[in-house]
Amino acid sequence: MNAKNVLEDLKRRFPNEPEYHQAVEEVLSTIEEEYNKHPEFDKAGLIERLCIPDRIYTFRVTWMDDNGNYQTNTGYRVQHNNAIGPYKGGIRFHSSVNLGILKFLAFEQTFKNSLTTLPMGGAKGGSDFSPRGKSNAEVMRFCQAFMLELHRNIGADCDVPAGDIGVGGREVGYLFGAYKKYTREFSGVLTGKGREFGGSLIRPEATGYGTVYFLRAMLATKGDTIEGKTVLISGAGNVAQYAAEKVLQLGGKVLTMSDSDGYIYDPDGIDREKLDYIMELKNLYRGRIREYAEEYPTAKYVAGQKPWFEKADIALPCATQNELNEEAAKALVANGCIAVCEGANMPTTPEAIRVFQEAKLLYSPGKASNAGGVSVSGLEMSQNSERLSWTAEEVDAKLLWIMENIHENCVKYGTEPDGYVNYVKGANVAGFMKVAKAMMAQGVF
Numbered sequence: 001m002n003a004k005n006v007l008e009d010l011k012r013r014f015p016n017e018p019e020y021h022q023a024v025e026e027v028l029s030t031i032e033e034e035y036n037k038h039p040e041f042d043k044a045g046l047i048e049r050l051c052i053p054d055r056i057y058t059f060r061v062t063w064m065d066d067n068g069n070y071q072t073n074t075g076y077r078v079q080h081n082n083a084i085g086p087y088k089g090g091i092r093f094h095s096s097v098n099l100g101i102l103k104f105l106a107f108e109q110t111f112k113n114s115l116t117t118l119p120m121g122g123a124k125g126g127s128d129f130s131p132r133g134k135s136n137a138e139v140m141r142f143c144q145a146f147m148l149e150l151h152r153n154i155g156a157d158c159d160v161p162a163g164d165i166g167v168g169g170r171e172v173g174y175l176f177g178a179y180k181k182y183t184r185e186f187s188g189v190l191t192g193k194g195r196e197f198g199g200s201l202i203r204p205e206a207t208g209y210g211t212v213y214f215l216r217a218m219l220a221t222k223g224d225t226i227e228g229k230t231v232l233i234s235g236a237g238n239v240a241q242y243a244a245e246k247v248l249q250l251g252g253k254v255l256t257m258s259d260s261d262g263y264i265y266d267p268d269g270i271d272r273e274k275l276d277y278i279m280e281l282k283n284l285y286r287g288r289i290r291e292y293a294e295e296y297p298t299a300k301y302v303a304g305q306k307p308w309f310e311k312a313d314i315a316l317p318c319a320t321q322n323e324l325n326e327e328a329a330k331a332l333v334a335n336g337c338i339a340v341c342e343g344a345n346m347p348t349t350p351e352a353i354r355v356f357q358e359a360k361l362l363y364s365p366g367k368a369s370n371a372g373g374v375s376v377s378g379l380e381m382s383q384n385s386e387r388l389s390w391t392a393e394e395v396d397a398k399l400l401w402i403m404e405n406i407h408e409n410c411v412k413y414g415t416e417p418d419g420y421v422n423y424v425k426g427a428n429v430a431g432f433m434k435v436a437k438a439m440m441a442q443g444v445f
């Protein structure tokens with residue numbers, strides 16, 4: 001395999017999908033050497049079969065708003081690869097959603113799910129519908145219309161969606177209710193469900209907690225801990241909130257959180273009480289992060305900017321893709337940042353990754369450090385199959401074990417001759433090998 005040629009071919013065949021090209025390029029450039037040690041992979045055309053999704057569903061979603069007007073959005077499900085288990089990956093509702101973004105997310109998900117050690121393939125779905133500013137009734141009608149199409153193509157042993165940006169407990173509840181109504185079947189077809197109807201304890205916390213467990217393992221390789229460290233967090237949604245909670249529990253100080261309009265910086269730190277305020281503001285009132293600075297006047301609100309130019313020891317990007325660019329990376333390094341651990345999917349641009357790696361910073365890609373969410377989704381599937389529920393302690397212990405195991409695998413496959421751990425390479429090689437072996441064993445389709 002020549003990674004450059006494969007990428008050029010994909011760009012020609014699937015133009016206008018820059019995020020998909022970016023994700024594929026990152027993986028191919030790091031697995032090329034390992035791949036080429038196995039000539040049988042190339043003979044079986046493995047790389048093309050792994051880069052191109054198994055199938056993609058695109059559908060129209062028409063729903064009625066509160067004024068009685070009909071609105072039309074586009075819905076998608078990208079079923080990328082099911083070599084090691086049923087398709088599994090979140091649903092994103094955001095105005096920016098398009099096919100290229102979902103293809104990148106489904107591709108990444110395949111390697112991430114492989115890293116978790118659980119039997120899950122990779123998928124992703126969503127719509128260009130944004131729940132922002134919509135009433136509960138509008139969100140419900142949209143979810144019902146979306147599921148009216150999607151239900152035919154998913155199932156507990158076939159494809160199991162979950163939440164992502166814009167899809168939290170409320171949306172998963174409406175989607176699950178609609179699936180149950182259309183199919184007359186109560187199954188574990190979605191994860192991230194409410195606790196009363198099959199959801200797992202610790203699922204809401206899992207991505208944020210897992211990211212910080214991974215950060216702790218990275219710091220431990222340097223004999224360091226989170227205690228007393230200052231931390232910049234972007235986002236104020238599910239991942240950011242629980243990353244902040246775990247940082248606080250482990251003795252760190254959270255200085256920033258953000259949303260798509262800007263960020264807040266609190267020099268005194270966002271403590272437990274202030275984090276509760278953010279959780280209520282975001283989850284209950286669906287408010288904006290700028291309101292924090294009105295509630296706590298010692299904090300500042302910076303409109304239209306990202307938090308990366310503030311001084312801190314650690315950065316946790318937990319909002320969205322490509323939110324941390326080269327300029328921001330240089331500022332973080334100049335300000336003495338020692339670790340960047342991704343809670344979001346692909347938040348760091350390729351140029352920024354190079355800055356971190358050249359500076360020998362501890363840097364981990366989301367497919368390794370944010371795998372806690374899908375891991376606990378996998379544990380939710382197990383509990384649904386058993387028709388049992390496990391305690392929070394049991395689930396948290398399994399989550400911790402999985403994150404430490406992913407970290408070990410990254411160190412195993414990513415340690416360079418000078419001892420620097422290239423977590424990008426480690427995660428990609430470890431994730432790829434398992435999927436590749438499973439595909440080889442199952443014949444060519």
Ligand code: NDP
Binds near residue numbers: 166319370
């Ligand atoms: P939420 O919708 O709960 O929160 C997203 C947060 O990011 C919000 O604060 C949102 O602000 C902000 N945001 C969204 N888009 C942008 C943008 N274009 N620029 C700046 N800020 C933005 O989503 P999650 O917390 O669930 O997801 C965050 C990231 O983590 C995503 O990359 C997701 O793919 C990834 N992830 C999530 C998992 C999960 O279990 N939920 C699992 C693994 C990865 P606003 O309110 O203004 O939109």
